[in-house]
Amino acid sequence: MKQESLLQVKGLSVDFSTKAGNVRVLNQLDLHLLPGEALGIVGESGCGKSMTALSIMRLVPVPPGNIATGQILLNGTDVLQLTESEMEDIRGNEISMIFQEPMTSLNPVFTIGTQVSENIRRHQSKNSAQAKEKTLQMLEAVGIPAPKQRINQYPHELSGGMRQRIMIAMALSCQPSVLIADEPTTALDVTIQAQIFELLRQIQAEMGTSVILITHDMSVIAEFADRVAVMYAGRKIEEGLVRDIIDNPRHPYTQGLINCVPVLKTDPGTERVELNEIPGVVPSMAQLGTGCSFAPRCHKAIDRCYEEVPPEVTVGENHCASCWRVGEIA
Amino acid sequence: MSNREKTDAAVRPDRPLAELWHMFFANKAAVLGLVLWLLVITTAVFGLTIHPGDPFAMVGAPMTPPGEEFLLGTDYLGRDVLTGIIHGASVTLAIGFSATVCTAIIGVTIGVLAGYYGRWVDNLLMRVTEFFQVLPPMLFVMVLISLFTPSIYLIVLAIAVVSWTGMARLARAEFLKIKEMEYVKAERAMGARNASIMAKVILPNALPPLIVAIALNVGTAILFEAALSFLGLGDPNAFSWGYMIGSSREYIWDSWWTITFPGFAIFLTVLGVSLVGDGLNDALNPKLREL
Numbered sequence: 001m002k003q004e005s006l007l008q009v010k011g012l013s014v015d016f017s018t019k020a021g022n023v024r025v026l027n028q029l030d031l032h033l034l035p036g037e038a039l040g041i042v043g044e045s046g047c048g049k050s051m052t053a054l055s056i057m058r059l060v061p062v063p064p065g066n067i068a069t070g071q072i073l074l075n076g077t078d079v080l081q082l083t084e085s086e087m088e089d090i091r092g093n094e095i096s097m098i099f100q101e102p103m104t105s106l107n108p109v110f111t112i113g114t115q116v117s118e119n120i121r122r123h124q125s126k127n128s129a130q131a132k133e134k135t136l137q138m139l140e141a142v143g144i145p146a147p148k149q150r151i152n153q154y155p156h157e158l159s160g161g162m163r164q165r166i167m168i169a170m171a172l173s174c175q176p177s178v179l180i181a182d183e184p185t186t187a188l189d190v191t192i193q194a195q196i197f198e199l200l201r202q203i204q205a206e207m208g209t210s211v212i213l214i215t216h217d218m219s220v221i222a223e224f225a226d227r228v229a230v231m232y233a234g235r236k237i238e239e240g241l242v243r244d245i246i247d248n249p250r251h252p253y254t255q256g257l258i259n260c261v262p263v264l265k266t267d268p269g270t271e272r273v274e275l276n277e278i279p280g281v282v283p284s285m286a287q288l289g290t291g292c293s294f295a296p297r298c299h300k301a302i303d304r305c306y307e308e309v310p311p312e313v314t315v316g317e318n319h320c321a322s323c324w325r326v327g328e329i330a
Numbered sequence: 331m332s333n334r335e336k337t338d339a340a341v342r343p344d345r346p347l348a349e350l351w352h353m354f355f356a357n358k359a360a361v362l363g364l365v366l367w368l369l370v371i372t373t374a375v376f377g378l379t380i381h382p383g384d385p386f387a388m389v390g391a392p393m394t395p396p397g398e399e400f401l402l403g404t405d406y407l408g409r410d411v412l413t414g415i416i417h418g419a420s421v422t423l424a425i426g427f428s429a430t431v432c433t434a435i436i437g438v439t440i441g442v443l444a445g446y447y448g449r450w451v452d453n454l455l456m457r458v459t460e461f462f463q464v465l466p467p468m469l470f471v472m473v474l475i476s477l478f479t480p481s482i483y484l485i486v487l488a489i490a491v492v493s494w495t496g497m498a499r500l501a502r503a504e505f506l507k508i509k510e511m512e513y514v515k516a517e518r519a520m521g522a523r524n525a526s527i528m529a530k531v532i533l534p535n536a537l538p539p540l541i542v543a544i545a546l547n548v549g550t551a552i553l554f555e556a557a558l559s560f561l562g563l564g565d566p567n568a569f570s571w572g573y574m575i576g577s578s579r580e581y582i583w584d585s586w587w588t589i590t591f592p593g594f595a596i597f598l599t600v601l602g603v604s605l606v607g608d609g610l611n612d613a614l615n616p617k618l619r620e621l
Contacts (some may be wrong), residue, residue: 057519085523092521099519104512109534118530119520170520 002090005032006210007095007178009057012070014055017063020286025051028235033178038204038211040225040242042218042257046282049214053180056212057097058087059084061181074178093123096171100183102164106155113151116170123174142199142289152293161192165199170201180212185220195211219261222246227318230254233282233293240319252298252319253278269294292324300325344478353613360609366602369596374423377416385409385417385569393585394449403587405578411588415595418571422552422599425570429551432490433543441501446509446528451503459495467492469552470551473564482565489554493547500543504536511535538614542607549603556596571596 014026026048033039043050054060056072058079071078074094079087091097091126099105107115116138117131126134132151139147142165155163163183181200185193195294201224204211213225221228221242228245230238230253238251249255256278280297292298295305310324353361383389388408389400396403402411444455474488508514509532517531558564559572560579571592578588 024349059518072475085457088521090521092520097516099512099516101512105512105516107517107531107535122521167516282414 004035004077006035007031007033007212008071008073009052009056010071010073012055012072012199013050014060015066015068016285023285024288025065025067025234025276025285026055028103029231029234029236031229031239032212033212036204036208036210037226038201038213038214038224040221040228042215042221042228043231044216044278044282046285048161049216049231049232050182051234052231053097053182053212053214053256054171056180057091057180058082059091062103073078089123092119092171092176093174094103094176095178095180096174096176097180097182098167098171098184100186102160102167102184102187105117105167106163108155111152111154111165112158115172116151116166120173135169136175138173139166141172141203142166142168142169143195146261152318160188161195164188164192164196168196168199168203172207172209176209178210178212181213182214183216184213186215193220200224215263218246218257230257234285234289235293235322237294237323238319238321240294240316240321244316244319248316248319250315250319250326251294251323252325253294253323254302292322350613354609355486360500360612362391363605363607363609367606370419370423370599370602373416374420377419378501381412381416383410383413385414387413388484389413392590394493395585396587402591405574405588406585411574411591414574415591418574418592418595421482421568421570422555422596425482425489425555426548426552426599426603429486429489429493429555430523430544430547432486433494433547434540436490437494437497438501438540441498441503442505442528442533443503444498445505446524446532448506453477455498456502459498460467462492462496465492467491467554468557471558472546472561472563475558477500480563480565482568485555485558485565486547489551493550493554497540497543497547500539501536504539505532506530508535542611545603545607549600549607552596552603553602579613 009031012026012029013024015162016023029048029052031039031041031052036306041052043049051060055067056079060067070080072080074090078092082090089328106112110118113132113135113258116135120126120131120134121128124131135151136147139150143291144150144162144165150158150216155166158166168184179200184200185196188196197220200211203209211325213220215221225242227240228242228253229236230245232253238245238249240255242267245254249258260277264305278297283293283296291304291306291308292301292310295301298305304324309321310326312320313326314320315326340456346466367510386409390404390408392404392406392408394400394404394408400410400412404410405414414430421526429463433582440455444452465481471488475484476489478484505528505591509527514531522531555564555570556572556575559568560576562576564573564576565569574592575589577583582589586611
């Protein structure tokens, strides 16, 4: 049974013109997001995760960026074809985004109440009293204690976790159908991280918002997402349900990422020691070879990996991977 | 209300404006500047009701020294210097303020557009700015004014035309810096429009240095007007301090008071502007003050 996708990214390629020439930072990317689900996008720094988010928001700086090919369908409408002003109505209203740095994501010169209600009034025809009411409701919903006092405070008076809650309140204040969270907890400590995910999960259940979670941390994915797409050097290399990916990763890169997660209880004398890092770094996008971009770092690479890009192979229900040796790797 | 909350409120005022005033008034020089300002403004507003008179009217013997009849003496045509100074206060203030408002409007608009849009807009606007910067300002003003009939409006506009460049560069620099901030990106992701990002997000954050520049610009504009009037390029119907000095300069050895008092008035006014500007700078940039 195939459910109707809320958001669908089809064959998206994004180029950046640099001094070294045209660099393709996203390459033929396909993604879909079902209503109410949490999709994780995981990968190392520089693999195109954030660029995917910015493309969906149409916030890729043009130039130097350029969306070369592809479609991004939101409820069937291609957002890439919309005018800038139509797009402004979608941002913060249909699709919202929260960022990595809650410490600097709020405007320091206005109170948080002003900022949240400003966003409500931007997208919904409400007078200031109604917007204030809604602001209080939202702050309550994201678990801010004593919201009536908080709305008169400035961002510097709040902790990082509180500020991220405010950002979430702001992002959700117009009931968007999609929330993109770009490493929302990277700048926060682990206990706050758990609280923020708990909050996101709860809001997702209450409001039915679909969430795209971008992270480099496989354990965060395991904790929060329903489905996960693994990205490497601008391509999606594996996609599937979280439990399938974690229990049965088919791409060597995904296996490497999973083995990177530190395990607190260790069992000495196993192959774990050998696998707990992926050698090398993500290659510069300007210097990608012809074959699989992961091949130089892959311990299972064969000659063919350096020559041809592997196609996407379906390896199970809702599970696909792009690797020449996917049949042998189980 | 617990005790802790009370102490918190006392230590850290929740209202940044209140904090700003507090810092400003802690600075003695800034307060002196403000007092000078109030003095000039009071003179301009109430002076003529206390000491009425037409500054152009010849009321006494020429070059009467300061004394009982004329507190500050009369000039070579027998015009009362005190009346002139009182009248000049309003002319000077009017020109200083309106020229600064025009300067700020031109400069900030150009700087904001250049800094925000960058690329060719920035390139174009900055080349225009540089063009205006390389012209000697005094000469440029003189050319502008001699092309038309001197009037207060023309002088205000001419001063603005030669002095907006600094403000534009400052606004541009602030916008270049602030537009890369995370909260600007976040604001855009919330669907804010360009105009709203410029006016409501970046500008409020760029204000502190701009306020200081605007305050200091009032002094520059006053000096410009004085210099123009001194050179005889002022509005002949406006009795300004610069005009008083200029018209009496040949008689400086015979009547020191005709030049000294208006000169002193200019000095105090510009000093007041500078002190207020510096005080605002300290209050708005607490980090600088600690050094």
